[in-house]
Amino acid sequence: MIQALFNIIIFPGLLFLFVLALAAEFVDRKLSARLQNRMGPPWFQPLADFIKLLGKENILPCDADVHIFKFMPVLALTASATSFLYIPLWQSKALNSFNGDVIVVLYLLTIPTLTYFLGGWYSRSVYSMIGAVRSLTQLFAYEVPLFMSILASALLANSWNLSEIALFYSQHPGYWLFNFIGFSIALISLLGKLEKTPFDIPEAETEIVAGSFTEYSGKLLAFFRLSIDVEMVVGSSLLAAVFFPFGLGLTPVLGFILYLVKVTFIVCLISFLRTVLARLRLDQMITLCWKYFAPLAFLQVIINLILKGVFLK
Amino acid sequence: MHNSQDVQVPFGPQHPALKEPESFLVTLRGEKITASSVKIGYNHRGIEKACEERTYIQDLYLIERICGICSHSHATAFSQAVEEIAGLEVPKRALYIRSLIGELERVHSHLLWLGVAGHEIGFDTLLMYTWRDREVVMDILSLLTGNRVNYGMNTIGGVRRDITPAQAKEVLKAVDTLEERTKYYIKIATQETTIIDRLSGVGVLSKKDAISLGAVGPTARASGVARDVRKDDPYAAYGELDFKVITTNTCDVYGRTVVRVLELMESYKMIRQILKDIPEGAITVRAPRKIPAGEAASRYEAPRGEDFHYVRSNGTEKPDRVKVRAPTLANVQAVSKMLEDRYLADMPIVIAAIDPCFSCTDRSIVIKNSGTRNSKTVPWEVLHVQSIEWYKEHKGIDFSALNKKYAKHFKI
Numbered sequence: 001m002i003q004a005l006f007n008i009i010i011f012p013g014l015l016f017l018f019v020l021a022l023a024a025e026f027v028d029r030k031l032s033a034r035l036q037n038r039m040g041p042p043w044f045q046p047l048a049d050f051i052k053l054l055g056k057e058n059i060l061p062c063d064a065d066v067h068i069f070k071f072m073p074v075l076a077l078t079a080s081a082t083s084f085l086y087i088p089l090w091q092s093k094a095l096n097s098f099n100g101d102v103i104v105v106l107y108l109l110t111i112p113t114l115t116y117f118l119g120g121w122y123s124r125s126v127y128s129m130i131g132a133v134r135s136l137t138q139l140f141a142y143e144v145p146l147f148m149s150i151l152a153s154a155l156l157a158n159s160w161n162l163s164e165i166a167l168f169y170s171q172h173p174g175y176w177l178f179n180f181i182g183f184s185i186a187l188i189s190l191l192g193k194l195e196k197t198p199f200d201i202p203e204a205e206t207e208i209v210a211g212s213f214t215e216y217s218g219k220l221l222a223f224f225r226l227s228i229d230v231e232m233v234v235g236s237s238l239l240a241a242v243f244f245p246f247g248l249g250l251t252p253v254l255g256f257i258l259y260l261v262k263v264t265f266i267v268c269l270i271s272f273l274r275t276v277l278a279r280l281r282l283d284q285m286i287t288l289c290w291k292y293f294a295p296l297a298f299l300q301v302i303i304n305l306i307l308k309g310v311f312l313k
Numbered sequence: 314m315h316n317s318q319d320v321q322v323p324f325g326p327q328h329p330a331l332k333e334p335e336s337f338l339v340t341l342r343g344e345k346i347t348a349s350s351v352k353i354g355y356n357h358r359g360i361e362k363a364c365e366e367r368t369y370i371q372d373l374y375l376i377e378r379i380c381g382i383c384s385h386s387h388a389t390a391f392s393q394a395v396e397e398i399a400g401l402e403v404p405k406r407a408l409y410i411r412s413l414i415g416e417l418e419r420v421h422s423h424l425l426w427l428g429v430a431g432h433e434i435g436f437d438t439l440l441m442y443t444w445r446d447r448e449v450v451m452d453i454l455s456l457l458t459g460n461r462v463n464y465g466m467n468t469i470g471g472v473r474r475d476i477t478p479a480q481a482k483e484v485l486k487a488v489d490t491l492e493e494r495t496k497y498y499i500k501i502a503t504q505e506t507t508i509i510d511r512l513s514g515v516g517v518l519s520k521k522d523a524i525s526l527g528a529v530g531p532t533a534r535a536s537g538v539a540r541d542v543r544k545d546d547p548y549a550a551y552g553e554l555d556f557k558v559i560t561t562n563t564c565d566v567y568g569r570t571v572v573r574v575l576e577l578m579e580s581y582k583m584i585r586q587i588l589k590d591i592p593e594g595a596i597t598v599r600a601p602r603k604i605p606a607g608e609a610a611s612r613y614e615a616p617r618g619e620d621f622h623y624v625r626s627n628g629t630e631k632p633d634r635v636k637v638r639a640p641t642l643a644n645v646q647a648v649s650k651m652l653e654d655r656y657l658a659d660m661p662i663v664i665a666a667i668d669p670c671f672s673c674t675d676r677s678i679v680i681k682n683s684g685t686r687n688s689k690t691v692p693w694e695v696l697h698v699q700s701i702e703w704y705k706e707h708k709g710i711d712f713s714a715l716n717k718k719y720a721k722h723f724k725i
Contacts, residue, residue, distance in 0.1 A: 036438045036441035127322070130657070134344075206432065206433045207660060277507045278431070278435055278439075279435025280511070281511065
């Protein structure tokens, strides 16, 4: 009981996740700043920002639905933090696992986007509402390629259980290399999920101020921002678990370091992409996802089916 | 006109995309813009009227502060008009120095614009890069004039500071650096896929529309209208300089970007030529304090387009009338046309593409007998009396007893 509580609250649960999330935000901000010829923030800046926001006044718009407005940031944080429990990190076994948890993780990772929509919609501000609708429109575009590319990997492993998928790839070394297309698609879709450039359409500053978050301030905004950071770590961990499932049998310390390296690598890729690309328009984004990414993800599914049929009988 | 699907989005007067208070009210259906209206006038500063209250030399500094970016353009246009009325022959060296500062200003304005354009399409990396390089030209301007923005270089009858050979060398060195960087930006602007996707086909202004709406500067040149005061009506040293008027026929925001980055290259060429050919001699002639009665109009190709100044003098040391038409006023009419059938996401870049400077543009306009309102001309004294009456009636503020009491002291 105490062991389980420790695991959930401190390590590798909430506290560790928050530290990792803030560290990921730092890496993201620092790297993109250096790429843009800027100095970038000091290492404690994400934490300082978080504490500062916690101390600020909560301003509630008078037209907003107060309960939903207040509840959404908490729900976003809870959903993304919960999904962390099902992802195998540095061992082939996750903290908690059952058959079909890959679906649950993907589903839990969809909830934050839904909360951006509801939070924005019930702010009743015109910028928030446009941002909210854009979040949801974008969700329908990137979600299918993301699901297909992750499920393609699961298909090869013949399991809907993340821990078993990790186990399969550690027993069949080298097979994860075949999932390269899937990884690229999933990474780009993750940019959409995290609402980062080129897919930061729902919070395009120069068009709709801050999108769904326009009316949010103080603690509520702090939780929303933390939930985005957490989502970044969870998303990166998921990608690391599904597409880079090597070195899982190492000693805990080495495995832990390898896990950090994998997550940092994916975070670095995210911040590199968001630095070198311009924001797309919503219609361009949807065309891109349905016309190119969805067929490519489907190609990955076919490749994996052939692999499975030919080599893994 | 509005049905239930339409959403009205206020785009300003306070908005992150706008650096100055200006209002664009757009009606959206989904992401599409169905109607838009432009409203200027939030930043009227009464500069033209203030000019009438000051001497010509004081006006020069006031005029320079119309715009923070093209300050030299306004100051030069104003001094050209005054010099024309006074019949002053400005020394050649002064004209070359004016052109030099003008071209350096164009370089810093275009680099600034490129960064802003990058920011508007969510490409902040471009903003960071171009603004870093803009520092090079800002440093050069402060080396030559002592200031980064409002240079105070012009005076009636010439310029106030000479250029030493050592300074000329620094300028050439900076131009070499900038030229190399600009080549890189040309490559980015013409090859980077996401930029091209966001810019081409956006904010289309056909050649016919550009002419009929009176667009000026890079906005007009990108629509294939070779309109450039430096070529059409040469002033300062431009008659003797060798440069091309850059035009494109794409008519969109992409074309406006290309025109601006290629103009940068032309500017570097001109700066080199100016520093090579600059004649020796005096930099100013003595201007009279009282300018003889007369009127003159002056045109200047500011980085954003044609800047027009009109000055009327009445033989005293203060002008009778000063009229400024900043380039944005000519271009802002075209914005509604460019926004037709576009997406909300294109709005910031379409507005930014005319390189708007709204504070320079804001003038008060009195419409007399327009037919819709009962308008009449009210003299200042009557207005004064009316305002006192209004406050007495509506706010209960009444100073008449006090005024009577102190009348003998102040002779009101």
